[in-house]
Amino acid sequence: MEQMVNVYFYGKKYQVPGDLTIMTALEYAGYTLVRGVGCRHGFCGACTTIYRIKGKNELHTCLACQTQVQEGMYIARIPYFPTDKRTYNIEDLKANQEVMMSLYPEIYACIGCNACTKACTQSLNVMQYIAYAQRGDFKACAEESFDCVSCGCCSVRCPAGISHPMVGMLARRLNGKYLTPEAEHLNTRVEEIKEGKFDEAMKDMMNKPLDEIKELYNTREIEK
Amino acid sequence: MYAPYPENMMESIKKVEATREARMKTEPRRLTAEEKDDLLEKFHPDYNPDSFAEIKVGPNKGQKAPVELAEMLHSTSRLMTDKVDISKIDYDVDVLVIGGGGAGSSCAIEAHNAGANVMIVTKLRIGDANTMMAEGGIQAADKENDSPVQHYLDAFGGGHFKAKPELVKRLTSEAPEAIQWLNRLGVEFDKEDDGRMVTTHGGGTSRKRMHAAKDYSGAEIMRTLRDEVINLGIPVIEFTSAVELIKDDKGQAAGAVLLNMETGDYSVARAKTVVIATGGAGRMHYNGFPTSNHYGATADGLILAYRAGAPLLYQDSIQYHPTGAVYPSQILGALVTEKVRSVGAQLVNANGEAYIHPLETRDVNASGVIRECREGRGVDIPGGLKGVWLDTPMIEILGGEGTIEKRIPAMFRMYMNYGIDMRKVPILIYPTLHYQNGGVEINGDGFTNIPNLLVAGEAAGGIHGTNRLMGNSLLDVIVFGRNAGKKAAAKYGEVTLGNMNLDHVAAYDKELKDAGLDTHEVSPKLLPKYARHERTAE
Ligand SMILES: Cc1cc2nc3c(=O)[nH]c(=O)nc-3n(C[C@H](O)[C@H](O)[C@H](O)COP(=O)(O)OP(=O)(O)OC[C@H]3O[C@@H](n4cnc5c(N)ncnc54)[C@H](O)[C@@H]3O)c2cc1C
Ligand code: SF4
Numbered sequence: 192m193e194q195m196v197n198v199y200f201y202g203k204k205y206q207v208p209g210d211l212t213i214m215t216a217l218e219y220a221g222y223t224l225v226r227g228v229g230c231r232h233g234f235c236g237a238c239t240t241i242y243r244i245k246g247k248n249e250l251h252t253c254l255a256c257q258t259q260v261q262e263g264m265y266i267a268r269i270p271y272f273p274t275d276k277r278t279y280n281i282e283d284l285k286a287n288q289e290v291m292m293s294l295y296p297e298i299y300a301c302i303g304c305n306a307c308t309k310a311c312t313q314s315l316n317v318m319q320y321i322a323y324a325q326r327g328d329f330k331a332c333a334e335e336s337f338d339c340v341s342c343g344c345c346s347v348r349c350p351a352g353i354s355h356p357m358v359g360m361l362a363r364r365l366n367g368k369y370l371t372p373e374a375e376h377l378n379t380r381v382e383e384i385k386e387g388k389f390d391e392a393m394k395d396m397m398n399k400p401l402d403e404i405k406e407l408y409n410t411r412e413i414e415k
Numbered sequence: 416m417y418a419p420y421p422e423n424m425m426e427s428i429k430k431v432e433a434t435r436e437a438r439m440k441t442e443p444r445r446l447t448a449e450e451k452d453d454l455l456e457k458f459h460p461d462y463n464p465d466s467f468a469e470i471k472v473g474p475n476k477g478q479k480a481p482v483e484l485a486e487m488l489h490s491t492s493r494l495m496t497d498k499v500d501i502s503k504i505d506y507d508v509d510v511l512v513i514g515g516g517g518a519g520s521s522c523a524i525e526a527h528n529a530g531a532n533v534m535i536v537t538k539l540r541i542g543d544a545n546t547m548m549a550e551g552g553i554q555a556a557d558k559e560n561d562s563p564v565q566h567y568l569d570a571f572g573g574g575h576f577k578a579k580p581e582l583v584k585r586l587t588s589e590a591p592e593a594i595q596w597l598n599r600l601g602v603e604f605d606k607e608d609d610g611r612m613v614t615t616h617g618g619g620t621s622r623k624r625m626h627a628a629k630d631y632s633g634a635e636i637m638r639t640l641r642d643e644v645i646n647l648g649i650p651v652i653e654f655t656s657a658v659e660l661i662k663d664d665k666g667q668a669a670g671a672v673l674l675n676m677e678t679g680d681y682s683v684a685r686a687k688t689v690v691i692a693t694g695g696a697g698r699m700h701y702n703g704f705p706t707s708n709h710y711g712a713t714a715d716g717l718i719l720a721y722r723a724g725a726p727l728l729y730q731d732s733i734q735y736h737p738t739g740a741v742y743p744s745q746i747l748g749a750l751v752t753e754k755v756r757s758v759g760a761q762l763v764n765a766n767g768e769a770y771i772h773p774l775e776t777r778d779v780n781a782s783g784v785i786r787e788c789r790e791g792r793g794v795d796i797p798g799g800l801k802g803v804w805l806d807t808p809m810i811e812i813l814g815g816e817g818t819i820e821k822r823i824p825a826m827f828r829m830y831m832n833y834g835i836d837m838r839k840v841p842i843l844i845y846p847t848l849h850y851q852n853g854g855v856e857i858n859g860d861g862f863t864n865i866p867n868l869l870v871a872g873e874a875a876g877g878i879h880g881t882n883r884l885m886g887n888s889l890l891d892v893i894v895f896g897r898n899a900g901k902k903a904a905a906k907y908g909e910v911t912l913g914n915m916n917l918d919h920v921a922a923y924d925k926e927l928k929d930a931g932l933d934t935h936e937v938s939p940k941l942l943p944k945y946a947r948h949e950r951t952a953e
């Protein structure tokens with residue numbers, strides 16, 4: 192017999208098998224999910240959830256699809272949180288400190304409470320990446336925020352009203368586009384293709400009899 | 416000793432550890448073409464006749480499809496009972512994109528940039544999609560020792576020589592530009608300090624051409640595309656599914672009937688061109704397999720297009736990814752990216768033997784795992800499952816300490832959530848339902864046989880033959896997504912729509928009735944039924 196545990200969805204008690212995740216436990220209890228569910232494997236950030244264990248003080252944030260149920264969990268989901276994304280034309284931006292100042296000025300109101308970091312479902316140092324953004328160090332901000340799944344748990348907790356995942360997103364785009372050098376070999380190859388360098392060889396390959404292609408494939412040299 | 420697994424598994428791990436040093440010195444032999452065929456025939460689920468049914472109606476009548484897909488093809492439309500007045504038009508656009516994943520988003524961006532009035536409708540949120548979950552990477556032949564022709568050979572051969580040549584040509588020839596486009600949008604590819612791309616092998620590649628963004632490759636691409644869609648002000652109608660295409664009296668695609676997933680209300684979109692970008696079918700659970708796919712992957716686009724008269728291609732070819740998680744049960748079916756093997760982990764059976772080369776094509780490796788388990792060389796897992804080891808500690812020995820956290824952080828995190836440190840112990844895997852190799856048939860330009868209807872991404876068939884290589888799907892999503900956007904934008908100006916109707920839906924229903932089919936279901940499926948209702952009578 193599987194081990195059952197008591198959990199509370201929005202305050203109502205359900206008995207569910209103890210090896211389920213919060214998400215599958217909801218379904219076990221009879222919920223048909225539409226909101227607050229996406230990839231089901233920890234990548235999309237749709238399943239933002241808060242819980243508290245009965246009798247304990249601490250409030251936890253988590254991804255429902257990645258978190259196993261425990262006895263006495265009081266669970267509420269946050270299927271949507273109004274984070275605030277500012278729009279911009281990436282082509283017009285310059286990767287300097289002013290960008291953040293004009294698009295996300297509220298980051299300078301951070302009071303250093305570290306609630307965001309404590310809330311992060313990906314264990315990122317969120318306060319730190321906001322600090323990097325303040326300084327205009329987008330490379331560091333991009334690196335530190337890279338694993339963010341935009342679940343918004345940090346923003347839910349932030350007294351300064353900062354939309355952390357959006358700040359990280361901007362930093363990563365700036366870093367990817369402007370601060371990291373372009374790949375020479377890639378640009379060269381794109382030009383070569385445009386000039387038609389491979390057209391003949393491609394046509395040749397496509398027109399080969401099947402047996403010949405099979406032979407080529409089966410004997411092709413594999414880079415070490 | 417560090418023992419995060421039950422006793423029987425720890426026993427087996429001892430054998431894995433005992434052979435590790437010797438295994439690291441030799442590379443397992445590659446199989447010959449005959450050996451591969453033999454393995455596939457005996458063990459690949461695609462070769463199991465019980466998992467298929469004959470399609471009884473429509474353009475592919477007489478061919479086979481997975482039982483669960485055939486059931487949806489044999490079911491009728493919601494609109495046979497729910498009546499929708501399609502003369503009341505809620506949205507009127509040049510390009511209607513169905514599906515807000517990678518293909519739909521790239522399509523919308525290109526259509527918008529070409530001046531079209533474009534709108535995306537999507538089942539859940541934009542980015543709640545298979546694209547977000549891709550871990551391993553994206554292929555493009557951009558290194559000096561590589562070429563689009565070499566890439567063509569790998570993709571065409573990997574797909575068992577069954578792909579449509581003109582589609583493979585577009586895929587491989589437009590690959591480098593796709594990477595450049597993404598990079599210039601700000602996608603952070605793994606690079607050397609001088610900007611040179613870090614590229615690795617994937618199963619079936621003859622050159623190292625796998626580009627990645629750690630093991631969040633798809634997430635990095637998807638969130639950037641989503642950010643761009645929002646920046647451009649492209650309308651995205653979320654929690655809204657297309658449940659049927661609308662055609663006009665000239666037989667052209669003319670829009671779609673939409674369903675609000677929360678309220679159950681219908682609305683109508685009229686469009687001069689329609690792009691289906693609805694992705695895959697993992698949540699159909701073919702053959703009862705668990706899946707790596709997102710919640711909304713239910714083959715809807717195939718049903719919509721098929722009912723409207725578009726043929727499918729290779730609808731009977733499914734990709735089982737060789738390495739899905741089987742333990743612990745909370746992550747059953749979750750993908751363990753191929754990159755784990757690219758960076759050095761071997762597949763090892765319960766006796767500690769590296770029984771196959773880890774980078775054979777996916778179908779071959781999946782068959783290999785199934786063989787080991789069926790023939791008694793698998794590891795027993797509570798609940799009656801079996802699996803083989805993926806020897807992850809090898810990665811740190813080969814690449815140095817820290818390699819796992821740096822190159823595959825998502826995998827590391829997923830296992831650490833359950834107290835399993837893959838730097839120290841191997842992990843258990845079994846194949847998971849991963850990818851729809853086939854789909855709606857398209858021509859070289861991305862169009863179906865229905866005028867003004869295009870398909871892009873995983874919903875399309877023919878690009879990968881009957882087996883897709885890792886990294887060619889993210890690529891196809893970008894290449895064919897962008898292509899569809901450009902083609903649709905070039906086309907809509909010439910289109911004059913006639914009277915809109917749903918006659919094809921009624922005709923299909925009649926065909927079902929004439930064939931004596933009644934499944935008691937409606938299609939498309941939209942979402943899998945996971946809610947347990949204890950006292951509901953069947
Ligand atoms: C876990 C995982 C790992 C992968 N790793 C790799 C990899 O490393 N490399 C690689 O190349 N490929 C990989 N793939 C495959 C690749 O990610 C997908 O095939 C590809 O991203 C599909 O893109 P798409 O845009 O066609 O579909 P999706 O990204 O799935 O988008 C389809 C969208 O359409 C929506 N939709 C569905 N039905 C409807 C409807 N009726 N109405 C409205 N909207 C609808 C869905 O909700 C979804 O948002 C991976 C896939 C998975 C699942
Ligand atoms: S940084 Fe914020 S949005 Fe990103 S994963 Fe952490 S908690 Fe979620």
Ligand code: SF4
Pocket residue numbers: 300301302303304305306307308317318321345348349350351352353
């Ligand atoms: S929660 Fe807000 S105010 Fe507190 S440290 Fe984080 S960003 Fe600053």
Ligand code: FES
Pocket residue numbers: 227228229230231232233234235236237238254255256257340
């Ligand atoms: S459903 Fe995507 S992170 Fe949980």
